[in-house]
Amino acid sequence: MTLLRLFPQGPTDCETVLRTLAAHAIPGAEETDVPGRVHTRLLHHAGAPVRVTVTFAEDQITVDLPDEIPDPAGLAAPIRRWLDLDSDTARIADALATDPLIRPLVEHRPGIRLIGYPDEFEAVIATVVGQQVSLAAARTFMGRLVTAYGTPAAGLRTLPAPRELAAIPDTELHTVVGLTRTRTRTLRTVAQRWADGFTFAHLTTDEARRALLELPGIGPWTADYLTMRALQHPDTFAPGDLVARRALGSATEDQARSIAEQWAPWRSYALMHLWADAAYTPPGRGGTRA
Template identity: 40%
Template sequence: MDADAVGTAGLDIESCYRAVKSRDRRFDGVFYTAVSTTGIYCRPSCPARTPAYANVTFHRSAAAAQAAGYRACKRCLPDATPGSPDWDVAATAAGRAMRLIADGVVDREGVDGLARRVGYTSRHLSRILAAELGAGPLALARARRAQTARVLIETTSLTYAEIAFAAGFSSVRQFNDTVREVYAATPTELRGRRGGGRASTGSVTMRLAVRTPFAGRALLDFLAHHLVPGVEVAGPGWYARTLDLPHGPGTVRLALGDEPQEGQTALVTASYELTDLRDTAAAVERTRRLLDADCDPLAIAAHFAGDPVIGPLARRHPGLRVPGQVDGDEVAIRTVIGQQVSVAGACTVTGRLVAAHGRPVASAVPGLTHLFPDAATLAEVDPASLPMPRSRGRALVALAGALAAGAVALDRGPDRAAVREALLSLPGIGPWTADYVAMRALADPDVFLPTDVGVRNALTGLGHDPVTVVGRAAEWRPWRSYALMHLWNTLMPPTAATVQTVPTVWAGTEEA
């Protein structure tokens, strides 16, 4: 089945049924199969016997299946699938809204707050979501709360009251009713079936679904190469960092390794320490952004299969991800700091900024000492006091002011083109910075940086003429961000046994 057969405006029923018959895992999270004779809905790859064509309907979201009266399959756990890659590829209003709903915006700010971030009225956004995903924002948020609750029930020993509020429910009764309706089981029955976990209040360990193949080691190498002291630490097979969450600080530690099984779903273990358990959903969603968990690596690999430059690299490192972010503002500020300096130099300067202006946090992970400074704090800093050239200091403070005032929003809600235009209007922000921010902060899969020093170094090292290859980079659309990562990956050193200072490999170029 062609991955493009399922469109954004509707579902091709014949193609969906072929995917179900072949148990095609690529479509887990893209659509859901509801079976009228059993009253349950499943992921396309569910190992149960394929239902008769006459007995199935297909839904764009778990919330739509639930709204139609179906319960989640207890065998394939359809609510635990990665999100649809279409949300980032097309970046429609519905896809952008889904990212914000997963972050808990509806629970914190209501439907009006969600609509405001996406740039629509609440009524119009509700119509868009109903048309594209089969459910409105409240139903989509409810489905997300139910999934978070199930994970916490099955993987922690938190009390049910703690789980209810951690998942975003307004009451224990609402939590109990929703769990019974969605899973046809009580919270006690869910915990009994899975055995529960060992976590205590404030500590949550769960496994995050990612599509495979998953080049976890390459992702770790990139993150370890760009560590900011105080905010991030890494070692063989793991990465950890602080999180600035809506209700308080937290930390996450990720176990990262390669998961090469094609067409399957891998599980990345994430261990959280949270000041407030209400931030569970937000912490999970932001970690998934960092992992680029919802991308479709098989579609990307197929696109590069015949390319003489990227094809061999893609076969060497299947499932390479574009590292995302846990905070868009942080990515933008770090990008400005890194203009025209080495990676090592940028990390050192950023570490000084963190020590001077970041909020101290207590963490059980050695080396995690501060949150990254927020935009409002940096907007008040005297540019002359920053450890960087005066022009770059002014650019950083101006950017922080725009972020703090809401003139630039990097929460993945607004339209990408509008965000890029807003960034380019700021002093000291040029195309390289704006596009790098779009790739990392906005999850744009189709960014290429033709002036980047690393691109030229990588192509030269591979024996290609940079001018010729860059001139035909349009052939890599719509996955140019992944082509860029494959080139950069050839320059990345492996994660050291003890990560402290990183060597210089490449640096981007940008207007001063």
């Protein structure tokens, strides 16, 4: 195996990173060992899927790669981007901690990172599949999709490519994956858009968000979530997010939006803190209320 060592800017809250990855891991396509601090998945590199095993520590990330792949160092940049390793978490924590409302969360998890997706199409279809269902249900649906239509590689499976997914009839996709018919149509519409060559590359954040909202079945929450997770924009907040609003004392959307203004220009990281406290706290360990 070839070993890469990646050094992040600032501290990393490894437990929250691993629990974030585990909460969204696609069965059959990803494996997460939270106690062992290890996550394994396929990344596309040099025209082929490569099995990548990432091990987390506070001061460095080690990446195990197959020896036979060309240019293994070429995977360093996409992995750094996926795991948000170039963001200065100490600086972000200091800025957010000036607000007494969120300071306890920042003090509890000062090394939170804005974990993204290695592939924008994966981010979009995973988000569409996960609309209005629990994380567990979303993982189940994505696991069915990968099992039925993914390609085996190195003991895991890839997701279907946009053109492959767009070619599956709605009735078949609805039956196999178990999504509602409306969600199935949205999934195939998104797949067709990417199959036609659409990409976020070279779009501004606002342009990407507007393009998402033009797609049927994509609403403000989905657009905000993808702006944050797929584009990894550091200053996005999703005022319609129910978890965040509950964490803010059952705030309305307008109230949540107003509260979040004081977290600029790091609203995405503040939202990650709210999610981590509500959804990624280890079993048996109480969260720290905002």
